[in-house]
Amino acid sequence: MLVLGIETSCDETSAAVIEDGQRILSNIISSQVIHSRFGGVVPEVASREHIKTIVPIYEQALSEASVRLEQIDLIAATMGPGLVGPLLVGLTYAKGLSFASGIPFIGVNHMEGHLAANLLEHPELDSHHLTLVVSGGHTMLVEVKEFGDYTLLGKTRDDAAGEAFDKVAKVMGLGYPGGAQIDRLAQQGNREYHRFPRAVLGEPYQFSFSGLKTSVAQYIEKLSDEEFIAHKADIAASFQEAVVSVLVEKTLRAAQEKSLRDVTISGGVAANSRLRVLMAEQLSRVGKRFFFPKLSLCTDNAAMIAAAGYFRFKKFGAGELAVDAVPYLTLE
Numbered sequence: 265m266l267v268l269g270i271e272t273s274c275d276e277t278s279a280a281v282i283e284d285g286q287r288i289l290s291n292i293i294s295s296q297v298i299h300s301r302f303g304g305v306v307p308e309v310a311s312r313e314h315i316k317t318i319v320p321i322y323e324q325a326l327s328e329a330s331v332r333l334e335q336i337d338l339i340a341a342t343m344g345p346g347l348v349g350p351l352l353v354g355l356t357y358a359k360g361l362s363f364a365s366g367i368p369f370i371g372v373n374h375m376e377g378h379l380a381a382n383l384l385e386h387p388e389l390d391s392h393h394l395t396l397v398v399s400g401g402h403t404m405l406v407e408v409k410e411f412g413d414y415t416l417l418g419k420t421r422d423d424a425a426g427e428a429f430d431k432v433a434k435v436m437g438l439g440y441p442g443g444a445q446i447d448r449l450a451q452q453g454n455r456e457y458h459r460f461p462r463a464v465l466g467e468p469y470q471f472s473f474s475g476l477k478t479s480v481a482q483y484i485e486k487l488s489d490e491e492f493i494a495h496k497a498d499i500a501a502s503f504q505e506a507v508v509s510v511l512v513e514k515t516l517r518a519a520q521e522k523s524l525r526d527v528t529i530s531g532g533v534a535a536n537s538r539l540r541v542l543m544a545e546q547l548s549r550v551g552k553r554f555f556f557p558k559l560s561l562c563t564d565n566a567a568m569i570a571a572a573g574y575f576r577f578k579k580f581g582a583g584e585l586a587v588d589a590v591p592y593l594t595l596e
């Protein structure tokens with residue numbers, strides 16, 4: 265079964281073709297660099313960029329997969345959560361293709377897409393598992409009872425993990441988006457240079473990152489220019505350690521308390537090298553299996569949307585063409 269996926273929820277225009285929820289035939293991703301000059305995504309600019317690129321990206325996805333539209337069995341597009349203008353571009357385009365061709369359509373939750381990146385790559389994963397979704401907009405610890413049946417164990421009270429990376433990167437003059445830059449810089453730094461606060465909170469699976477971001481900003485403000493330059497990598501590594509150690513600690517605790525053998529991470533922050541290493545170390549210590557997507561499936565992409573569409577279609581059948589974009593769509 266061939267599924268065409270379309271993703272435009274934020275600042276990546278992406279189209280992909282996957283086969284039987286397992287094999288990626290193409291996954292074309294165009295990232296909008298225009299936002300870096302504004303230090304964040306400007307929704308109206310993002311919508312206009314999606315309009316310019318959606319057709320060539322879709323055509324490239326089909327040609328790289330060597331398939332024609334008539335061979336596609338299902339069209340899946342992100343319907344939320346995300347920015348309403350950008351969402352509407354991909355969703356409307358996908359619905360138009362479906363209407364004109366008669367190919368069934370399905371609207372996909374972007375967060376279900378992120379967690380489905382692991383199903384796409386790791387068929388051996390227990391259907392009942394624990395997943396940590398960490399992106400620019402979300403931080404969620406979710407018990408997946410089976411595909412489509414989710415219990416939200418905890419989420420962030422304020423900033424998402426990726427947002428904290430981006431804000432700290434901005435304070436450090438590393439540009440936008442800054443998660444990958446911090447990750448790179450941190451590899452030359454000392455994680456124990458400074459202990460930034462870890463918000464443990466009363467509720468075991470809740471997260472909070474805004475205090476940490478403020479603490480890093482205040483710490484940097486007190487340094488001279490020379491000190492800042494000399495310790496830039498150390499600050500990046502120490503900040504990253506504060507985020508990652510909380511993510512790992514709470515995930516580990518949930519896996520043990522819920523007696524779940526398999527744990528996955530997904531979303532842009534799942535690309536973080538330190539998160540992957542520490543999570544693997546800590547989970548293997550207690551006999552848990554740990555899965556994460558390859559880098560290109562962590563940040564926003566349409567292959568994960570096609571995968572979620574495939575699994576959803578198999579379980580619940582096709583969706584309605586009448587669905588609207590839902591900017592605050594939840595997973596449950």
Ligand code: KG4
Nearest residue numbers: 399400401426443444447532533536563564
């Ligand atoms: O999943 P994603 O592409 O978009 C959303 O759905 O939000 O995630 C983007 C986020 C950004 O905040 C970016 O800084 C972060 O993922 N990110 C990283 C890394 N690569 C991307 N954060 C930490 N380390 C990385 N290597």
Ligand code: ZN
Nearest residue numbers: 399531532564
């Ligand atoms: Zn995302």
